[in-house]
Amino acid sequence: MNDLVLTENEALMEHPIVRQVVTQLRALDSYGTYDTWPDYKVLDPMILTKERRREIPVVGDPDEIVISRLKAYYNSIAAGIERECELMAVPFVNLSHEGFGKALILVGRLVAVNKTLRDVHRFGFDSLPDMVADMEKIVGQAVDLIKAHREVAEL
């Protein structure tokens, strides 16, 4: 894991949703490990190339760090939803010890996001563009749902 995948001049580093992920990762870094790291190094473990994935066992318990990445990801999606619909979006991540569970984002009385989690110890994305595309898709679907049921989202 010493070789970084991302570089200093990553094109998507200034994308708002990527900025948000970096902010969330830094917020969840309770030991201050990232304090002296540049953004691209903080973000780097979110990217699981084929080589990196191969090094992770198929079955395993998610550790604290991978759980904080998962939370940073859903917190950022919630922030993206808030920005677009101007309603509070509350993320919940419910995990069992084996890395299975649910990620929810609630807006008022509406379940704007409802994702089944599995193999959380292997959480990550093939590339940064993949991560951005994934997040934008989830935000977009949530915003559409909120538009269709605005009265429930405002409860």
Add this chain to the structure above:
Amino acid sequence: MNDLVLTENEALMEHPIVRQVVTQLRALDSYGTYDTWPDYKVLDPMILTKERRREIPVVGDPDEIVISRLKAYYNSIAAGIERECELMAVPFVNLSHEGFGKALILVGRLVAVNKTLRDVHRFGFDSLPDMVADMEKIVGQAVDLIKAHREVAEL
């Protein structure tokens, strides 16, 4: 805690929601402690009389047993909602270590129940009628919400 509050001939023991709580408590009893206990003894710790409450510290971490009581309670409310509206109701209990958190019951894309939890280590009811009244109130409010937004509950 050796003196039981409930007795063998408790009037409400045959109430459907009380039957459900007993079933759920037995289902969550992973060590088989309750196998030889009568129903009223299984249910008894749900009742916190003033005397019992006085023996519990004001600040404390909830242990496994009190969390399983809390889960049995919300599972039973979810079962009550299912019975009335014939849609699947999914309970989520999200707790921090300090006994604060959220209890959610989702029906489709609708958040039918959304309760803030605090002082979970002191979870319990003044009496069995109090517990039943509380549960029926939550089920009733959830069912009203589902009726008002059936299209979201059916998503």
